[in-house]
Amino acid sequence: MDYQLSEEHLLFQETVRQFVEREIAPRAAEIDATDRFPRDIFERMAELGLLGIPFEEEYGGAGGDYLSLLIALEEIARASGTVAIILDAHTSLCCEPLYLFGSEEQKKRYLLPLATGAKLGAFGLTEPGAGSDAGAIRTRAVRDGDGWVLNGEKTFITNGSLADVLVVTAKTDPEKGTHGISAFIVEKDTPGFHVVRDEKKMGLKGSVTSQLSFEDCRVPAENLLGEENEGFRQVLVTLDAGRLAISAMAVGLAQGALDKAAAYAKERVQFHQPIARFEAIQWMIADMATEIEAARLMIYRAAWLKGQGRRFTKEAAMAKLFSTEVSERACYKAIQIHGGYGYMQEYAVERMYRDQRLCAIGEGTNEIQRLVIARHVLGA
Numbered sequence: 001m002d003y004q005l006s007e008e009h010l011l012f013q014e015t016v017r018q019f020v021e022r023e024i025a026p027r028a029a030e031i032d033a034t035d036r037f038p039r040d041i042f043e044r045m046a047e048l049g050l051l052g053i054p055f056e057e058e059y060g061g062a063g064g065d066y067l068s069l070l071i072a073l074e075e076i077a078r079a080s081g082t083v084a085i086i087l088d089a090h091t092s093l094c095c096e097p098l099y100l101f102g103s104e105e106q107k108k109r110y111l112l113p114l115a116t117g118a119k120l121g122a123f124g125l126t127e128p129g130a131g132s133d134a135g136a137i138r139t140r141a142v143r144d145g146d147g148w149v150l151n152g153e154k155t156f157i158t159n160g161s162l163a164d165v166l167v168v169t170a171k172t173d174p175e176k177g178t179h180g181i182s183a184f185i186v187e188k189d190t191p192g193f194h195v196v197r198d199e200k201k202m203g204l205k206g207s208v209t210s211q212l213s214f215e216d217c218r219v220p221a222e223n224l225l226g227e228e229n230e231g232f233r234q235v236l237v238t239l240d241a242g243r244l245a246i247s248a249m250a251v252g253l254a255q256g257a258l259d260k261a262a263a264y265a266k267e268r269v270q271f272h273q274p275i276a277r278f279e280a281i282q283w284m285i286a287d288m289a290t291e292i293e294a295a296r297l298m299i300y301r302a303a304w305l306k307g308q309g310r311r312f313t314k315e316a317a318m319a320k321l322f323s324t325e326v327s328e329r330a331c332y333k334a335i336q337i338h339g340g341y342g343y344m345q346e347y348a349v350e351r352m353y354r355d356q357r358l359c360a361i362g363e364g365t366n367e368i369q370r371l372v373i374a375r376h377v378l379g380a
Helices: 007-034 039-047 066-077 081-101 104-115 174-180 231-267 279-307 313-343 348-360 366-378
Strands: 121-124 140-144 147-158 165-171 181-187 193-198 209-220
Touching (some): 007 039, 007 066, 007 348, 039 081, 066 081, 066 231, 081 121, 081 147, 081 165, 081 181, 081 348, 104 165, 121 147, 147 165, 165 231, 174 181, 181 231, 231 313, 231 348, 313 348, 313 366
Antiparallel strands (some): 147 209, 165 181
């Protein structure tokens, strides 16, 4: 077993890290304070090929693997959870299903401009009455001549109001339950597609999270993604990969919090010595470092399984469950090490604590992850 990243991965990691330190880290607090989508940073990531990392060059990608995407997400999240979640939703939730299930024509028409950054993508699954129970969606798609007509609502959609292209799920045969769901490609200027509002959130400020509606929204028949009534299976496959992406983001936030806490502990003097010399602080730092490394290895193993074409549903759920709860503990301890200063917006750990909270909810709550894991262990 080889637990080392390849030289290619290490070089890529260093390239992303330098970009983050140069262009994202100095802007992270500003993005959070202004709650504005960092369009210029998105464009710079596009120039570096970060928006289509795991896709072939013929589709506008960088020709990398999924592990490379996870490495990029971790490095970005160390500085800004906001920029990481934008990349996560764009690549792992919108581009990935287009890549896996799209026709050659759909890939050339939609995936290529998304992967190159000419367009921004989003994934429309969650609804006001369908969160963890994704099979309970009520959005309908009815075949009408040479097209499909969509009616319904979607909520909590990352990148939603700004997205140029969305992958949207809808019931095409309600009598079949989860076997009657299909996925469609919807462009933002399609008549009948409306942005209801952008939500105000606890964290990840600058990332747009939207409520959307479809009122007699007509899309061409060729915008059906994959086969009719295969949408729920596509969702499950997409979420497996998405869970690894949000896990990498969680580890990045945790690592960023550890970095800040360790630096502060060496500088902060109490009782005539740096607090890093106190055993209580050292134990918190040790716990944070140990759990973060364990979470990272769980993510890498699941990514290896994905790269081998093997099933990784259980491993993705485990990685997501563990890494997101590690992230919460790490950010909590980082604030505790900072003391009163950690509660102030002047210090990055306050923002990191708010940003990490979404990780245990998005791409399936951690309660759902426990259910997925238990079913695999019990053979249910």
